Amino acid sequence: MSSDGASSRLLVRDLAQAVTPAGAATPLRGDDLGRVTVVDAAYVLCEDGRIAEVGRMADLGPLDGDVEELDGRGLSALPGLVDCHTHACFAGDRAGEFELRARGASYEELHAAGGGILSTVEATRAAGEDRLREAVRRHREWMLHAGTTTFEAKSGYGLDRETELASLRAIKAEGGSPTWLGAHAVPPEYEDADAYLDFALTDVLPEAATIADAADVFLERGAFDRNQARRYLEACRDAGLALRLHGDQFTEQGAIPLAVELSARSVDHLEATGDDGVRALAKSDVVGVLLPVAALVLGRPLPPARSLVDAGAAIALATDFNPGSAFCESLPIVTSLACTQLGLSPGEALGAVTVNAAHVLGRAHRIGRLAPGYDADLVLLGAPDWRHLAYHFGGEVVSAVVRGGRLEWQR
Ligand code: NIG
Ligand code: FE
Numbered sequence: 001m002s003s004d005g006a007s008s009r010l011l012v013r014d015l016a017q018a019v020t021p022a023g024a025a026t027p028l029r030g031d032d033l034g035r036v037t038v039v040d041a042a043y044v045l046c047e048d049g050r051i052a053e054v055g056r057m058a059d060l061g062p063l064d065g066d067v068e069e070l071d072g073r074g075l076s077a078l079p080g081l082v083d084c085h086t087h088a089c090f091a092g093d094r095a096g097e098f099e100l101r102a103r104g105a106s107y108e109e110l111h112a113a114g115g116g117i118l119s120t121v122e123a124t125r126a127a128g129e130d131r132l133r134e135a136v137r138r139h140r141e142w143m144l145h146a147g148t149t150t151f152e153a154k155s156g157y158g159l160d161r162e163t164e165l166a167s168l169r170a171i172k173a174e175g176g177s178p179t180w181l182g183a184h185a186v187p188p189e190y191e192d193a194d195a196y197l198d199f200a201l202t203d204v205l206p207e208a209a210t211i212a213d214a215a216d217v218f219l220e221r222g223a224f225d226r227n228q229a230r231r232y233l234e235a236c237r238d239a240g241l242a243l244r245l246h247g248d249q250f251t252e253q254g255a256i257p258l259a260v261e262l263s264a265r266s267v268d269h270l271e272a273t274g275d276d277g278v279r280a281l282a283k284s285d286v287v288g289v290l291l292p293v294a295a296l297v298l299g300r301p302l303p304p305a306r307s308l309v310d311a312g313a314a315i316a317l318a319t320d321f322n323p324g325s326a327f328c329e330s331l332p333i334v335t336s337l338a339c340t341q342l343g344l345s346p347g348e349a350l351g352a353v354t355v356n357a358a359h360v361l362g363r364a365h366r367i368g369r370l371a372p373g374y375d376a377d378l379v380l381l382g383a384p385d386w387r388h389l390a391y392h393f394g395g396e397v398v399s400a401v402v403r404g405g406r407l408e409w410q411r
Helices: 030-034 095-102 107-112 117-127 129-145 161-173 193-211 226-238 255-261 275-282 292-297 305-311 331-341 346-353 355-360
Strands: 009-021 036-047 050-056 068-071 076-079 081-083 148-154 177-183 214-218 242-247 266-269 287-290 315-317 378-381 398-403 406-410
Touching: 009 050, 009 346, 009 378, 030 346, 036 346, 081 331, 081 346, 081 355, 095 107, 117 129, 117 161, 129 148, 129 161, 129 398, 129 406, 161 177, 161 193, 177 193, 177 226, 193 226, 214 226, 226 242, 226 255, 242 255, 255 266, 255 275, 275 305, 287 305, 287 355, 292 331, 305 315, 315 331, 315 346, 315 355, 331 346, 346 355
Parallel strands: 009 068, 009 076, 081 148, 148 177, 177 214, 214 242, 242 266, 266 287, 287 315
Antiparallel strands: 009 036, 036 050, 076 378, 378 398, 398 406
């Protein structure tokens, strides 16, 4: 309903195509992941923020009363894209580090020397909540222009009570789904990871759990080990948070077995995952979130996407948008990489950035599909064939974005 109590309707008409993942299951796996329903010469009718109808123009009946119209000629409509893994709350940049890496320094070396994540921690702590909120807003706009209508964002660049909580509040205030990445790195004022976790779980978790939807840990050599990750995640689960892990990014440290044991929503990265990990994930309900931009930017092996899908694992794709390993907010670019570098089809990539990403955020009943009853979040691509999403590599492929049944942005 609009504020005056009248119903608000938006008709997106004369679309070349309206497209949605076809499989009904959540998350989508196996052959189901790649199946799409394409309606040619289509319309989408939105009513009070939800999708009311998707159909062929030829079947559109008369509409009484006020209806706003959006011209879809030459365009294709997809469900709004869902970015289920970003680090969008940070201050400063790492352009200098980018140059050092271009000249041969490794990400892990820079991290060990106090650069990398910890240099962003310094800038983020100095920013204050208002500037953090501005940063999230700016990044959210960038994402929106690339077709992202729902985003998750992690804290993890504060690592003190004040900045972690300010980060979570800033993300929530800007409409994101906040994840408490309280175990991202050990800040310099703590001697070791255990001492830092004592602080984080006692002093930050109780309030973080009232703001965040999920918790995340970086399980990796030089960050948190398996026992520390288990301790952190169990405490977060007991506080009511859904669980995520950064795992198998550089080395296998038992992230997949731990994620399965704790019924985590997802385990993310997987560049170092071997055959046993693929099999274990495929037998589980944990989603593997693949982040090809980070793998390519850091010159790491790509995650075994094809093996995971063929084995029956549920996968999602995300940007990992952050100032270090993936300064890229574009899910269309991620789908291009999925099709050209990970061996996925455009349909599989679409399912991975819609239904399955929504599932990771616990929201697949409301977003990720272009179907009656779902939130009226739509991306209109400036091409009559939806596969341009992945095909137009790095192009300005998004022509307009509708959120909650309202035109939110148009190129
Ligand atoms: O997902 N691996 C840990 N965290 C981020 C990178 C954060 C950074 O470099 O600032 C990631 O790649
Ligand atoms: Fe990440």
